[in-house]
Amino acid sequence: MGERRYTDWEICGRLLRQARPCWRHIALLFVLSLLSTPIVLLMPLPLATAINHVADPAARADGKAAVQVMLLAGALVLLIALLDQLQKRGSLVLGTYTGEKLTLNFRAGLFRHSQRLSMTYHDARGTSDAIYRIYWDAAAIHWLAVSGLIPFLGAVLMLAGMAYVTARIDWLLALVAVAVVPVLLVITWASGRHLRRGWEKAKDVESSAYNRTQEVLTGLRVVKAFGQEEREESRFVSRSGEGMLARVRLAVIDGAYGILFGLTIGLGTALMLFFGGQKVLAGEIQPGDLVLVMGYLAQLFVPVQVINKSTTTMQSSLASSARAFALLDQAQDVLEKPDARPLGRAAGAVSVRDVSFAYDGGEPVLRRASFDVSAGARVGIAGPTGAGKSTLIGLLTRLHDPTGGQILLDGVDLRDYRLADLRRQFGIVLQDTVLFSTTIAENIAYARPEATAAEVVAAAKAANAHDFIRGLPDGYQTVVGERGMRLSGGERQRIALARAFLKDAPILILDEPTSAVDGKTEAGIMDAMEQLMRGRTTFMVAHRLSTLAGCDVRLEVDGGHVSPVTGELALAPGG
Numbered sequence: 001m002g003e004r005r006y007t008d009w010e011i012c013g014r015l016l017r018q019a020r021p022c023w024r025h026i027a028l029l030f031v032l033s034l035l036s037t038p039i040v041l042l043m044p045l046p047l048a049t050a051i052n053h054v055a056d057p058a059a060r061a062d063g064k065a066a067v068q069v070m071l072l073a074g075a076l077v078l079l080i081a082l083l084d085q086l087q088k089r090g091s092l093v094l095g096t097y098t099g100e101k102l103t104l105n106f107r108a109g110l111f112r113h114s115q116r117l118s119m120t121y122h123d124a125r126g127t128s129d130a131i132y133r134i135y136w137d138a139a140a141i142h143w144l145a146v147s148g149l150i151p152f153l154g155a156v157l158m159l160a161g162m163a164y165v166t167a168r169i170d171w172l173l174a175l176v177a178v179a180v181v182p183v184l185l186v187i188t189w190a191s192g193r194h195l196r197r198g199w200e201k202a203k204d205v206e207s208s209a210y211n212r213t214q215e216v217l218t219g220l221r222v223v224k225a226f227g228q229e230e231r232e233e234s235r236f237v238s239r240s241g242e243g244m245l246a247r248v249r250l251a252v253i254d255g256a257y258g259i260l261f262g263l264t265i266g267l268g269t270a271l272m273l274f275f276g277g278q279k280v281l282a283g284e285i286q287p288g289d290l291v292l293v294m295g296y297l298a299q300l301f302v303p304v305q306v307i308n309k310s311t312t313t314m315q316s317s318l319a320s321s322a323r324a325f326a327l328l329d330q331a332q333d334v335l336e337k338p339d340a341r342p343l344g345r346a347a348g349a350v351s352v353r354d355v356s357f358a359y360d361g362g363e364p365v366l367r368r369a370s371f372d373v374s375a376g377a378r379v380g381i382a383g384p385t386g387a388g389k390s391t392l393i394g395l396l397t398r399l400h401d402p403t404g405g406q407i408l409l410d411g412v413d414l415r416d417y418r419l420a421d422l423r424r425q426f427g428i429v430l431q432d433t434v435l436f437s438t439t440i441a442e443n444i445a446y447a448r449p450e451a452t453a454a455e456v457v458a459a460a461k462a463a464n465a466h467d468f469i470r471g472l473p474d475g476y477q478t479v480v481g482e483r484g485m486r487l488s489g490g491e492r493q494r495i496a497l498a499r500a501f502l503k504d505a506p507i508l509i510l511d512e513p514t515s516a517v518d519g520k521t522e523a524g525i526m527d528a529m530e531q532l533m534r535g536r537t538t539f540m541v542a543h544r545l546s547t548l549a550g551c552d553v554r555l556e557v558d559g560g561h562v563s564p565v566t567g568e569l570a571l572a573p574g575g
Helices: 008-018 020-034 036-042 044-055 057-061 063-116 119-125 127-137 140-169 171-218 220-225 229-281 287-328 389-396 419-423 440-444 453-462 466-470 489-503 519-533
Strands: 350-358 364-373 378-382 404-409 426-429 507-511 537-541 553-558 561-566
Touching: 008 020, 008 063, 008 140, 008 287, 020 036, 020 063, 020 140, 036 063, 036 140, 044 063, 044 287, 063 127, 063 140, 063 287, 119 127, 127 171, 127 287, 140 171, 140 287, 171 220, 171 229, 171 287, 220 229, 229 287, 350 389, 364 389, 364 404, 378 389, 389 507, 389 537, 426 489, 440 453, 440 489, 453 466, 453 489, 453 519, 489 519, 507 519
Parallel strands: 364 561, 378 537, 378 553, 426 507, 507 537
Antiparallel strands: 350 364, 350 404, 553 561
């Protein structure tokens, strides 16, 4: 799953399109940034005025006028300082709001898209990779659009303005200053290219370390059970150390280019001071004028420094943006047709016709499977681990699409239905019950968030879960913890059954629902499942044949082939 490379111009263009909803805020922020140029031009003026006044013997003779000039100069300094702070603080507040708004919109788009990607993609990449891109890489739009691009454009305009003003005061000194600007820009370009490659590697290393951290903390019970804390700590330090070294290398590169950049500016300043001093000695300009010109010429290098800083710091954001766009550009392999059919409540008749499936072009997991299930029938599915049972279930619910053949629901290909409508037809209880870190009531109502409290309780009673829930300190408002780990396996399964009862879907998927519980708990769950299965088409996956005893038909999945064991199910040749 190699990812394509994006050019800087391509990334910037896409970010501008991404930022289009906030263009008014960005435009206002750009105008505010432009106000810094006249403020900067005004800063040396009071000092130059005061020095020239003091240096004039005639002006010094009039003490009252001298005091007035000094007071005026001081008032100008305060006014300019006030304007400078208002401009900076206004830019800060508006920039923060705009950047956070852009980041939120970008994250929402990435989150929306990642949910629609197939389980094949997430199984291959790992969910933590998507999480890292959504939370950390998506923030790059803030730094590029607000902290990078706007200062960069403002600095370019300021550079042009400062060059014009200094040329009007003294063209020779301006020429000396401008002569070093191309050298500075070449240094900036070279450092940007070097840093970009380094940041791409650093981001990949950091994402890998993040992935490992999440895996260990999620599986902490296994780590503790096998006493592998020190080993995992060593692996964490090793991977995090790689990220640290990558950042240190980037700092060294940035520092080396920074030294070269600073020496070039120092050379330009020294040349300006030398030629300016010669002009003062020759009587061509006044000392105050030299201070004014030096102040402006020093400010001439400020936008170049801003361009340099923006370009180098933007490399991290460009690398992050490329990773975020790589996720956004990942093609969905389960698509909804533009003219997809709506589906209210299905009858539940399922036909699998000559279905094959392979992951990422590999060896087929299912080979030409064919069978028909009438509405309301109970189908037991058995077979060794890795035979293709879970793949078959994933195809029924359109987590994947067949690479060959078709699956029909009530005589219509699953791919012709609206995806949301199709998935509403299935109630699912898995072996590894997924509960969210919220209350029991919210977990039961997950399939129907609009359900009333009475409906939640009724579903819990039907699943034989009401009694143990009522015995908890907070009852239905008990928080179950991450993945429901504050509850036992049997309790989690009964909550999952209650969720299926509340959804009231016409088709049930029961994937090893009792494999992780003891015999007594299994009996209680089976009683609840028996009630749940009435009047519904049911596909039950189990290893224990006793669990499948009440099924109308049993299918054996082995080596990708589906074969009937009992019942009246007919399979096409090759199934």
